[in-house]
Amino acid sequence: MPERIVTCRMTNRLGNRCTAEAIDPGGEAVICVRHAAEVMRTLALAEKKAATR
Numbered sequence: 514m515p516e517r518i519v520t521c522r523m524t525n526r527l528g529n530r531c532t533a534e535a536i537d538p539g540g541e542a543v544i545c546v547r548h549a550a551e552v553m554r555t556l557a558l559a560e561k562k563a564a565t566r
Contacts, residue, residue, distance in 0.1 A: 521545035 519538035521531035523545070533545035544552070 519543060521548055523548045 519535045521533045521535050522543045523531045531545055535543045
């Protein structure tokens with residue numbers, strides 16, 4: 514019997530869940546690679562904005 518695949522918990526504006534496999538299924542933030550990259554880009558932009566103030 515195959516092991517259960519844990520999927521990303523992110524949803525779009527319509528409430529549809531992402532179907533990609535989670536990076537760390539047992540982790541605190543159960544998200545896929547794509548959404549992790551979006552978070553990293555958002556943090557980098559926020560740091561850059563804060564540094565220019």
